Amino acid sequence: MSLPPGFLDELRSRTSLSQVVGRKVIWDTRKSNQGKGDMWAPCPFHQEKTASFHVDDRKGFYYCFGCHAKGDAISFVRETENVEFIEAIRILAAEAGMTMPERDPQAQAKADRRTQLAEVMEIAVKHFRLALKTAAGSGARDYLDRRGLKEATQDRFEIGFAPDAWQGLWDHLKSRNVADELILGCGLAKPSTKGGKPYDTFRNRIMFPIRDARGRCIAFGGRAMDPNDNAKYLNSPETELFDKSRTLYHYGPAREAAGKGQPLIVAEGYMDVIALVEGGFGAAVAPLGTAVTETQLQMMWRLADEPVIALDGDAAGLRAAHRVIDLALPLLEAGKSLRFALMPEGKDPDDLIRAEGTAALQKLVDAAQPMVQLLWQNEIEGRSFDSPERRAALDKALRDKIKLIRDASIRGHYGQAIKDLRWQLFNPQRASHAPRRTGGRWQPPPASAMPATKSSLLVAAGDEAQMQLRTGVILASLIATPEVCEEFEAAIETLDCPNPDHARLRDLILRHADAGPETLRTQISEAMGQESLEKLRALPHVALAPPVRNPGDAGIARQTIAEELAKIEAERGLSAEISEAAEDIVGVADEAVTWRLQQAAEARNRAIRSQQEDKAEYDLGDNGARINRGEREQFHALLDKITSSKPGR
Template sequence: MPRYPDSFIEEVRERVDLLGVVGRHVQLKKSGTNWQGLCPFHHEKTPSFNVRPDKGFFKCFGCGQGGDVFEFLMKIRGLSFNETVEELAAVAGLPLPVLAQDTDFTRQKMDYRTSLFNLLTQVQDYYHTLLMNGPDQKALNYLRQRGLTDQTIQQFRLGYAPPGWQTLADRFQGMDNAQQLLEEVGLRVNKGESRYPYDRFRDRVIFPIHDSKGRCVGFGGRTMDPDGKPKYINSPETVLYQKGSLLYGLHQAQEAVQKEGEIILVEGYMDLISLVSHGIVHCAATLGTALTDEQIRLVWQRSRRVVYCFDGDNAGRQAAWRALEKSIEGLEADRHVRFLFLPQGTDPDQFIRHHGKGKFLSLLEKAVGLIEFLTERLSMDLSLSQPEGKAALVQRIRPYLERVSDPLLKELFVQSLAGQLAIPPWRVIRGVRPGPLIGQWGERKVNKGVEKDPPGLGGRDVERTLLGLLLRSPGLISDHEERLAGLELQNQAYLGLLEILVAMSPQILAAGNCLEVDHLPGDEWQSLARRILADEEVVHAFPEAELSHCLETLQIKHVDMLGKHVMVESWHDEDSFEERYRKFFALRQERNRLMASHCSQEN
């Protein structure tokens, strides 16, 4: 039977939030590292159904049902495996590959990946043995001088790559296809111009990098020479290792993250290892790269609270700012972001070694929230005691607040900032009151990034175009009867004709989806229909798509009208502002959804 490639299935499994999928069907409550609820597969009064998001499985101790996210959806919805993969891929936003037969080629490909994993594990163990028991003890002494115990070194499987250029070639000389595999996983460099490939890592402390299942997929190497350049080198991108899709140490931290309900993100290998060695284990590292969307997804999948803890210098502050910009759109009412800034010139590794766990935890309690960091960052050159400074800050911060998709959270951010600046909340979101608004749901202004009207229909009257489509293709009426019945047209004559057409839908259907204008009730409606057909003389090649275009355009215009109504009342009735504020953002969110759908059809 055709099936999707195993690599794609694994990617879907990694990207989908098990807790979110199960939570749509089962009311879950946190209990230690587990989430518990009443089993959906048998009747029970005491919860025996457990979910372990960190391990990626569920288990009911009452009826014995258990498995991963695919098995849960197959059981709860009665889907086939391929149907389950397709549904979860849609949730994860992954395009579907072509279904493949379980051929010898597919099995060979999976066997090849397995051989790469096995080789990386052997290299990891080899480097670790050289570190702990090799003749050159300088790397082990270096790590001990950095405050690491042998237990920590064992836990992270740290290693040492000796100075030789052919160490790995000699070590795996008797292994079939070893040289090709070593180059495939980035451990040997072959530039194509030389007959002599060489080891990538030489005379460096080695940090094995693992995926979420704990499999070694790559390495980082640090020089022990204070003047050595570069200080760190990493494995290149390979079929197993994509730097922006991993967080260092996450596979070991998952249980602690579940227990603490929080994850601390640092930048480097040693930052993470030092924190863990001092008993702060709910942390992961970004592998020294700028935070990516995929890494953010890994964080939100495992925790609803994240603390960014980067170096206490300008580069660390820049990294924190980039993390804020990456995180802000994914914020929800139950997702929290904080920023821990260390003293100037120190990183997490240095700080905890010099000051200890207690001092670090004290700083952690004082980590600032997103709105505080935004305010601090954007007001560095402003005097907030002066009206001009307050106005400038509001102007700068407004685009960031607009990116928060959760209406309630956005409202609370606005209230927090307004309280800090001692100004009314409506001044934060819009600077003019009362009178017409500038921008969306007020006077239209299409420059400076203000949202435009929905794409039109070549200057034509959308309401008239819609009626022309229905009169020429009356079969569309029954197909879209519910949406048509809910429309509110501005032209009352057009609205009356639409109501008549919807009411005649059964009669039109019985007549084989045919409609004669003379069958409309009354000369007035017949005359209006003929005028519309004369004005809308173009016969559309794709009437179904054109009708959907009209419907969405009219829905957007209706949401705009409601938005204007809400905002006019809000600006003129200060007592009702807080109540109407939430409704305003709900309408904005609905408009954005409709615009996205509308524009995707345009393209």
């Protein structure tokens, strides 16, 4: 059976030899370098214990240094599966998603025709190259000079020029006795709709030859010289030689550069690729004016495990990046992914290199983001998640994306990465102190004191400790009975909270108190974690507070909150008077200063002891202890009753 030309090349480009061989061997991980496609294993063709069987995944060949077996993916399947040549191709084609061609008695004729078409394309390359050096190409040369393309660069990429003539290339090819059907078959000319001679496809354009993996010119890309032209860039139409969805510009040279360890960079256009190559990034390719296809993605992964997608830093570039992500998610495999280097807004790789040099681009390539980071950024960019419904919508969108991943292991790792990013978004302070994995073990955060510790009761003293105790009681009372918050809203808004956690609780209470106790507690748990409430309630001075012991009792809550606010206000008043008095003493001191301090101190003591005139509920005992007045009266009544019931009384 004859196979159509190019079928085997396509099959080899879409087949990973290491995957084919990996089904039959166990790789030696110490000796192999998967990133470079350099794999070693015990030979499957003879008995051995050492890893002498070598697979060069980039070149697509294997060799055993023991038994000297060698070949490619086709020969490996033939030997290991004991099948004929065509059957081995059929097996590999099924795995690569390619349809086996039917028997075609005209296959040799087709092969001859493709060879003829390729020869015509080479004639066109030379014609365009010569035209660039003529007087007609002076404008094109000036443009290339302004873009910084030296003559050596033009020669390297075989850049040419199509003059502004209707039949310039057609007449040249006819003078070389090229048949009409071959010119039209190459896509170099189009039939006239008016019955005249066919006319050239490319006119007044800078020409970029597009070559396949074997180095044959299969198409052209033309850049318009007329700024008013409807198509700035124009590719050859699809032909027997050219399928743009299966072609990458500069693929052959990029394969060689990637094999030497250079990062594979995927840009958007010809000029970007040329600028990258001239800047030292030899493994640069570009799709041909369309979105990246699955075949092109597989071609990239043949060259590198993690191609770097370098797109323009504008809205269109971001949209293109997310289209690539949607395409890649179902195709991800262990070790095969993408990274994204987003250019500064309004610039492409060519602009960046010319403006800031190759070091600027190298920095972006080194800092390229993993795919999961860009996926996450797309879902949260410019959005607010201040309600449970919005957070649920975020979770659903991300779950739908992750479900596209077919590989269960990668899907699990993506899920964990999303959880980590979600934690950082909704718990920024706590996430900064989360344990970190170092050397395979989870390590605690640095031992530096956190803000909450610095302001906690462990290090607070005197009045500051008292303030924290009082704010804790106020906040716990409001959480237990949020319906009273409105009455104290103004005072709560100005409440000074030395403890950062108290400050966050205060803000959440003010925002969600009117929704009821359950909703308030839910919001606090989502924002700060359930342990934040448990930690607050566990403090002894809070646990003993009447509103906490009797949640929902508005009367007790009002009384407690009002009392604690009064104490705080009295403390503030005393501190203010002391500060002002200190300033006055520096000047002229008189009895007025002493009187003011005395009044402030008495007000503070009354607030602390709750002895506000006849409203006080407590008396002081002989030892200074506070005694509940009602309980004291009941005790005396009981004593009187016991005494009066004794005999003889």
